[in-house]
Amino acid sequence: xxxxxxxxxxxxxxxxxxxxxxxxxxxxxxxxxxxxxxxxxxxxxxxxxxxxxxxxxxxxxxxxxxxxxxxxxxxxxxxxxxxxxxxxxxxxxxxxxxxxxxxxxxxxxxxxxxxxxxxxxxxxxxxxxxxxxxxxxxxxxxxxxxxxxxxxxxxxxxxxxxxxxxxxxxxxxxxxxxxxxxxxxxxxxxxxxxxxxxxxxxxxxxxxxxxxxxxxxxxxxxxxxxxxxxxxxxxxxxxxxxxxxxxxxxxxxxxxxxxxxxxxxxxxxxxxxxxxxxxxxxxxxxxxxxxxxxxxxxxxxxxxxxxxxxxxxxxxxxxxxxxxxxxxxxxxxxxxxxxxxxxxxxxxxxxxxxxxxxxxxxxxxxxxxxxxxxxxxxxxxxxxxxxxxxxxxxxxxxxxxxxxxxxxxxxxxxxxxxxxxxxxxxxxxxxxxxxxxxxxxxxxxxxxxxxxxxxxxxxxxxxxxxxxxxxxxxxxxxxxxxxxxxxxxxx
Numbered sequence: 342x343x344x345x346x347x348x349x350x351x352x353x354x355x356x357x358x359x360x361x362x363x364x365x366x367x368x369x370x371x372x373x374x375x376x377x378x379x380x381x382x383x384x385x386x387x388x389x390x391x392x393x394x395x396x397x398x399x400x401x402x403x404x405x406x407x408x409x410x411x412x413x414x415x416x417x418x419x420x421x422x423x424x425x426x427x428x429x430x431x432x433x434x435x436x437x438x439x440x441x442x443x444x445x446x447x448x449x450x451x452x453x454x455x456x457x458x459x460x461x462x463x464x465x466x467x468x469x470x471x472x473x474x475x476x477x478x479x480x481x482x483x484x485x486x487x488x489x490x491x492x493x494x495x496x497x498x499x500x501x502x503x504x505x506x507x508x509x510x511x512x513x514x515x516x517x518x519x520x521x522x523x524x525x526x527x528x529x530x531x532x533x534x535x536x537x538x539x540x541x542x543x544x545x546x547x548x549x550x551x552x553x554x555x556x557x558x559x560x561x562x563x564x565x566x567x568x569x570x571x572x573x574x575x576x577x578x579x580x581x582x583x584x585x586x587x588x589x590x591x592x593x594x595x596x597x598x599x600x601x602x603x604x605x606x607x608x609x610x611x612x613x614x615x616x617x618x619x620x621x622x623x624x625x626x627x628x629x630x631x632x633x634x635x636x637x638x639x640x641x642x643x644x645x646x647x648x649x650x651x652x653x654x655x656x657x658x659x660x661x662x663x664x665x666x667x668x669x670x671x672x673x674x675x676x677x678x679x680x681x682x683x684x685x686x687x688x689x690x691x692x693x694x695x696x697x698x699x700x701x702x703x704x705x706x707x708x709x710x711x712x713x714x715x716x717x718x719x720x721x722x723x724x725x726x727x728x729x730x731x732x733x734x735x736x737x738x739x740x741x742x743x744x745x746x747x748x749x750x751x752x753x754x755x756x757x758x759x760x761x762x763x764x765x766x767x768x769x770x771x772x773x774x775x776x777x778x779x780x781x782x783x784x785x786x787x788x789x790x791x792x793x794x795x796x797x798x799x800x801x802x803x804x805x806x807x808x809x810x811x812x813x814x815x816x817x818x819x820x821x822x823x824x825x826x827x828x829x830x831x832x
Contacts, residue, residue, distance in 0.1 A: 347794075347825055349385040352377050353395045354802070356786040361392060366794040369824035374790055393819055394802045396777070397784035398541025398795040399747040402697050403650075403676055403737030406545045406568075407518065407554075408481065410527035412449040412741035418476055419450030424460040427451050427476065427485075432468040445473035445493055447517050449741060452479045453504070454609045454709040460485045461503050475517060479705065480607040480742055484510045507606050507627055514548060525558055532565050535745055536828040539797030539818035542567035542782060543745070544737070546601050546650065546676075550576050552583075552591055559592030565828040567795070569598035571650060574638060586646030594823075599650035599673055600642040604630045605658035608679065608706050611713060613655035615680065620715050626655050632665060640669040648673035650697065656680040656720075663688045674735065677702070680714060680721050689732040696727050697735045700753035700776075701743035707765045718766060724754055725769045734771075734779040748816040751776040755807070773804055794825040 347367030355362050363380035365373040373380050416434050421427035440446055465487040473489035483506040488498040494513045518524055551570035572580045589597045606612020606627045614626035639649050649671045653662040662675050674695035703722035710718050736750045754776040757764040798820035821829040
């Protein structure tokens with residue numbers, strides 16, 4: 342087979358088709374489609390899929406890839422039901438061995454919003470002694486550190502009795518990274534894994550100089566998924582100086598992504614910016630980037646050809662984000678859109694703003710939302726309302742906040758349930774086709790000639806698996822192609 346001859350996928354089952362088809366893949370695109378046996382290509386290598394299902398490959402439209410990759414090897418404290426329990430997990434890990442060379446013990450995933458006790462520095466010091474310990478919250482918006490851990494982060498322990506939150510924490514997150522070589526190897530291993538799930542692309546919104554990072558990584562070989570590398574305000578000047586626009590090629594397999602701004606905090610940290618106070622408090626959360634800052638910087642990015650990805654979780658933050666889209670004419674997405682007013686659901690549609698949502702967060706946060714957004718949860722994670730209004734939805738994980746697994750996201754969107762619990766606000770469920778369409782980067786589920794040969798091969802159709810197993814969690818791909826190259830093949 343010549344290098345560009347491609348593949349002739351025979352006896353393929355496509356979405357919506359009763360019969361079998363042939364799919365010719367050449368030069369990174371779908372070159373021909375037809376009934377089984379009707380497509381001829383003497384120079385293409387035939388692959389008999391024996392009735393397996395082929396869909397466009399899956400995307401995760403919101404990740405923090407370095408943090409996700411490193412978190413896969415960190416202490417997992419996500420199941421801790423109290424500060425004392427998390428501290429006990431730290432103590433147990435340190436009994437098994439102290440990190441070499443004075444390196445910190447880093448943990449990931451705690452969610453303190455419903456803990457009965459306070460995560461204090463003193464409590465972690467009792468467990469850790471002089472070992473620097475930093476525990477990163479599940480939503481990435483705060484951290485809990487021992488005294489030695491705080492000093493490692495450049496913070497005086499006497500100044501922080503408990504958690505580091507938002508702007509006191511997020512710029513320091515990168516201090517826990519373990520060097521380029523370690524991070525790059527972890528990312529490469531992680532992306533090889535997600536190829537086995539049928540993932541063909543990710544949007545990387547890591548807080549880093551992502552242009553430089555991905556050029557370095559791609560120099561060692563094109564990644565096994567397509568990457569859209571986002572840019573944050575502190576790195577915007579360099580991107581604009583180079584004249585990069587969203588969609589421009591940065592390196593093989595990597596393109597310039599959107600301009601990212603975080604306008605409020607998170608639900609778990611009680612910093613999501615809301616119209617109404619949190620129960621029992623006068624606090625409405627934190628507006629980290631107010632309109633007088635947001636509008637000019639969005640206009641600057643828009644005028645330079647960048648789309649915008651604006652983080653907004655609370656309903657007031659979403660109102661401000663949509664106001665900024667309206668004022669600037671920017672194109673792009675609101676990231677998360679977890680709590681919305683009915684009027685703002687309609688404004689998403691009227692402004693053409695994409696709702697980039699993470700359905701698994703609804704499963705993680707349902708109890709926290711019931712407590713801290715009491716009386717408002719009918720409009721929390723309002724996926725069905727957005728879809729019914731004609732808003733374009735894209736699904737993601739916010740990894741490492743949730744697993745980088747599109748099947749978990751689709752399952753959460755369709756069932757609004759996990760771990761055998763009753764569905765949470767089932768009126769906000771998406772149907773399966775809508776959830777899949779939000780996961781395939783705008784491609785029709787039935788495939789199209791001329792479309793990218795970014796494909797996932799499944800042993801059974803998602804609807805069949807859902808009917809048989811009652812869940813899509815645990816779905817793996819029989820094969821994955823990116824630009825016509827096999828990145829995973831299980832037979």
